[in-house]
Amino acid sequence: MAASRDDISPPPIKRRKMSNNGPPARETSDVQLDHLSIYSWNVNGIEPLVQRPITSFFEPRGSIHGSNSSAPSTGLRDVLRRYSWPTLLFLQEVKIAPGNDSTMKAVEKAIQPDIDEPPGAPLYKAFCCLPKDNYNARGFGRKVYGVCSIIRQGFFDAHVERVREVDWDLEGRFLVCETKAIGSLPKLAIVNLYAVNGTDAPYKDPDTGKPFGTRHDRKLQVHKLLQAECQALLSKSFQIVLAGDFNVARAPIDGHPNLRTCPKQHCINRADFEARFIHRGTALGDDSEGAEKRGDGDDRDGGESLGMVDSFRHLHGDKAAYTYHPRGKGFGMSCDRVDMILTSASLRDHLAEAGIHETPADRGPSDHVPLYITLLSH
Template sequence: MADWVSPPPTKRRRVGGTDGNAGSNDKEVPQSFLSIYSWNVNGIQPFVQKAITSFFTGVASKKRETSQSDGETQKQYGPSLRMFLQRHHWPTLLFLQEVKISPDDRATQRSVEAAVSSKTLKDDGPDYVARFCLPTDKFNARGFGRKVYGVCSIIRKDFMDDQVERIRTVDWDCEGRFQVIETKGSSLPKLSIWNIYAVNGTTNIYKSPETGQVVGMRHDRKLAVHAHLLAESKRLEAEGYQIILAGDMNVARSKIDGFPNLRTSPEQHVRNRVDFNKKFFADPDGLRAIDTFRHLYGEKKGYTYYPRGRPFGSSCDRVDLIVCSSSLQNKLTTAGMHETPAERGPSDHCPLYATFEFGAGKS
């Protein structure tokens, strides 16, 4: 078995826990697994700006005091991508959303590539590569100097070399929202693993990417993207791929996924939610997928989005998901999110994760 599927020999991964630490269940994750982290970072600049270049040169980041809403003071570390990978035991994949990099800005892209390289901290961990999908839409992604949307997939190089057949985008998206990693189907089954920053439904206009003509609202575009994603997922399953969809879906699935209340106004948000659930979970003709967190934890509460400007935990939603084909449910080992201000760092979203075991004895 290739090295990329083995956790570091000195580490033990435990099932459970959504607080950024190992869970209370003492069951170890098996030795052969695919680990996926996903995180909407709400802009990559805090990870590459000059004020924290020490994170990328091997110099330890300075601790800073951060006052919490409950009056306690917590030590935090600055946002280092390499330290994040190390802290979470070198996951196979780290998907970043809303990176907000202009497609013409190669300097920032190179900075991210350097930030995940093994040369950064000169540690003993594996090397990583970064692949970007950034907006090319001339009409819907022009604001803020084109620093909008965008996703980045950070991939362990040994996994990249051993397993990845290709990395691609989709022809129905020009906003830098979808990146697809497809595996060869050798020691692993054929997997189609998606890094997703889904459209947020709003009443803002949506223009045709080809003509610039107004063709509806962002709500309409969100529903259209659901249809495109479902059609492509179904096609891939028919071709023998098993699907993993990971990222910010910009929809909370049910009442338990919003605190203190689930968003129901305007009414279109309810329709978007119903459409998402129907297409990917409920409809016999849909994907019939597994929501990894819900599959393992039932009605347990857990959230990924904590808006800035409010006390942490006073308003939150689970809008980031890792979803998989039902054929992978017996491979699913762990799932959760790291719900702490320290793990959230400069973002308004918390990282989430899921692991899948493909070792002997897993049917």
């Protein structure tokens, strides 16, 4: 059954201008790019988005947005179309087993234009980072974790220097897209991330398999490593965008009906995240006094906080909105905002939009919904 008009959140504003002579041929360059739209979505397994037919949740291709239909279709190409052809679509928890070439080929095929699309439909490239850890990523036939960055071909050709992994993670959790300066935007390092979920389960040495603390310990270690990665990028004149599932909700407003505080380790993880990435004169207000009272200021191992901007909070203040809606409960009954897009404070004036597509229809086969930002390049 198709979602009604009221059940589907609208896409952000669409600024891309068309030629006076009609749609251009398939794009090969975004030289006149005036904005970047960055989407992030924990899909909880990519296979439903690359296999057809499946029970779907989007409107049929070619329909007017918001119309009802009994035969909607979905897939990666439909997702890209639905959200007005974003510059970058970051997917987390894709659950592709290492060496699964058939699924990788299916991803490539699923983002290509359909034969019935009109000229001018954007082309895309896909990059995946999958687990290599033989001890911490073995469950479910190794179909765990993994991220995939889908990037517009024209943008990639004109503005992207490289897409790379990080050398301190083997679980398939990070992809860094490094760009040239774009208009008034400086060089960017746009990071697709799927942060560690802190639990009491053991974390094993990736080389020996010997237990080496817990997943909580690993989460804190990854916070430190990611902070250091960002600091190294800043030293090379990159500004940072972190987009993905952080597996942490920042404040009481980000958890419904309440914020998770038990066991206490979740509070420790949250304070560590805040201290390393958010506090110290951010766009949310200078919270250095509060950080000092909590003991999570600049004396924390790792150096001074990055002072990043939580894009959604910056533009929407105390509005309650959530990205994670677990299965088994009614939509909205228990939910958290654990997916975020953070930016360097210097990008604040470029931030035109930030939003969450918070409907059951937008969730689709996942237990998360997509979120996005728009950065102006002029």
